[in-house]
Amino acid sequence: MTATSSRDDHYAGEPIAEHRSRLRATVDTILLNRLAVTGLIILLLLVIAAAIGPLVAPYGINEISIPDRLQGPSASHWFGTDDLGRDLFSRVIIGSRVSLMVGFIAVGIALLIGVPIGLASGFYGGAVDSWLMRLMDILFALPAILLAIAVLAVLGPGIGNAMIAIGIVYTPIFARITRGSVLTIKESVFVSAARSLGATDIRILRTHILPNVVAPITVQTSLSLAFAILAEAALSFLGLGVQPPDPAWGRMLAEGRGFFEQAPWMAIFPGLAIVITVMAFNFVGDGLRDALDPQQRSVIESRGQG
């Protein structure tokens, strides 16, 4: 990760005392960024849709009506109906629940495992560092989807296991970014000063190091949410994620494949939902990066492996 070093240099020198004003500046920068604001609004709508979905959805998600099957978009069925006559608009709305939930929980898992590994690795160095990082390298040596598929082969398909699989896939990124940040901050003057005053490891980690790794991790989180949603959709599409009859966008796409010619809308709308959601997270991630981390390369560029 060549991007890491330049970013870290930037943080090494920044005093924590400016934390509040930096937060303020961050918020300002994000609000000035039109794309980031657009992304935030889309995400807000998505969260609302996921939360109150059943109230908004005109039909039940599994309300089967064979006479209405494979109907194109119309006033009564905005996105048309599927092969069982279910209303696609309602299913796309409720599908946001799965996407957001899997995204957040999977990235949460990656954060909870990756950040402590990165902290320990960067802070203690030596054998701990080399063993943990070798392990991360091994996970990095497998294409993301393949690793997720392998994990799901062991655990069996399903939404919960998909979250675990995606979480494992994105753990190394968080570990590496955290470690990189810790390494430069560890050598900075204020940490040496705290150490010479007899501060304990835990104290140094909590008061000096953690606040400084927050920015790069925040950016990476927003990014990873986008990738996690893409990964979940791919796994559900392959039949390894969400199982029928629950509506998930990837799953709906897979179902739509069988009716390509009669009902292209079955594949178009769930796909658009994925694109818009992922784009929103990317916009917010780019905005966060510009605000917090101006020297880091664009989020999409730091994606490296997908």
Place this chain on the structure above:
Amino acid sequence: MTAYVLRRLFQMALALLGVSIIVFSLIHLVPGDPVRVALGTRFDPDVHAALTKRAGLDRPILVQYFSWLGDAVRGDLGVSFRSGQPVADLLFERLPATITLAVAALFVALLVSVPLGILSAVRSGSKLDYGATAASQVAVSVPDFWAGIMYILLFSLSLRWLPPSGYVSFSDDPVEWLKHLTLPALTIGLISGSILFRFIRSAVLEALHQPYTRTARAKGLTERQVIWSHVMPNAWIPIVTVVGLQLGFLLSGVIVVEVIFAWPGLGRLALLSVQDRDFTVLQGAVLLIAFVFLSVNLIVDLLYGYLDPRVRQK
């Protein structure tokens, strides 16, 4: 340089060893008897006993690992629980299709991203730059499998220009080979290319703003000479790294896209083996893909040394 190559080779071997442990564990982490699971309804005690013995599952776990590893190094990856065929045969039968697709996708990606990335950086702020950046912003958010489906809808079902799926080998019919290859390669290549585009643009932009570029201009070089003699030789270095990392993304895309286009490659084989619970095949596929990925990264690292005299002479 030799020491550098040796160190990288050693690191690769170490990573492969790690991957082999994970891959080997796969089969043992699955709850229950993997052979019984794989055979499912076709259960036959004799077949079961034979497969168990062939896979060595009745021996102590460490013995199993080392004998499996020893066999794997010699190219013997066991037999499929399903078909009884040697796994290595199954894999190498499908490897050419996957490599063809990956190389074609990379070709598309580079074809789109390199000229556009350089042009966008050189004319940053122009309409072309805005257009290309906006397009890449959208493209990176598109799931590859959905893009594939949309291409099939448009180019196969509506326009009827290209076949929606399948594979024809080059030696059988080069024209059909190309026709069948086009859509899957575009699906992966355009998305991958849009990621590369953004990286190339920023790498070129960064090199354009370096003092040495100003020095080059101050010498009286034409803008073309400045870019090709001074900017690009520097920009290639980070670009090559990212292209290497992109291969991971590309291979992920290949797995999914192979399913959509019924492309008889490793990815589709791996996925089928998951559905069939055919664990020896899955093991082999994961190991082989990891090997390909690590080898490419090694080549990229060596290229890096070639491009950057600072690395070369260390």
Place this chain on the structure above:
Amino acid sequence: MSDPVLSVNELTVSFGTRRGRAKVVNNFSYDVGEAETLAIVGESGSGKSVSSLALLQLLPTPPARVEGRALFRGADLISMTKSEIRGVRGNRVAMIFQDPMTSLNPVRTIGFQLMEPLKIHMGMSDTAARARAIELLDTVGIPSPGGRVDDYPHQFSGGMRQRVMIAMGISCSPDLLIADEATTALDVTTQAQILDEIRRLQEEMGLAVIWITHDLGVVAGIADRVVVLYGGSMMEESVIDQIFDERRHPYTRALLESVPVSGGDRPHRLKAIQGLPPDPTRLPPGCPFAPRCRHAVERCSNDAPRLRAPAEGHRVACHLDPADFHD
């Protein structure tokens, strides 16, 4: 005095920014004669580098806008076409930049970079250019140049790289060499060597030099005349011997008091200049230095002083007479 090599007339450089146009260089005029060294002195942000980049059209336009004239041997550099200015760059007018670490291309050999101007301006063949490159390295004092010509910049020390930059600058025997903070990144010993080198080449080649620096200590050692720039405007111009011992523009005096000058005739306490340089998007209507000037009177902040010439070889932009200053 014979015709100057370069005659800059009312050079104005502004940049379009989000907060309006920033005037970075304001009606800047000066001459440089044959074999003469003119020092342009100022703090960072005074416009000294920008004004010289503008001469060779090395500023990106837009956002930059360059007005005024710069007659080099009678031809205006500012209004030249792209191909005309390319024929001047590195050929008749050469430039050396501040940071020798980053001003050389890290992935090209020293020889490649030295040969480029020889090939494009003098039409030399590869063999001839290579032989000349080795000669040039020898001229600037690189030991065993034949063995170093194929090395990369990272194999050279900072001082050596700056010598390479100089070799590159003089390769086509230019009439004018512009050195932008050329010794700032170097240690004092190396700095002295480089200055000697430039002086020697100047004598041998009759080279005119513009030496851009913030360091008055260096100026004392090399310049014939000094121009002091502040907030994009010329504050003062003087021949070198007078700038240190006469009563000067308040900014020049503040600058002198803030740096240790070797060979200054009396020891003095170093003083920092209070306040910050002006924001180029909001230049005050009067003298740009007025907000920080100890002697400023009301008129200074409303009315920009014009350059006047109180004595031969001395121009100053100040409403006040140095004789009136009481410290």
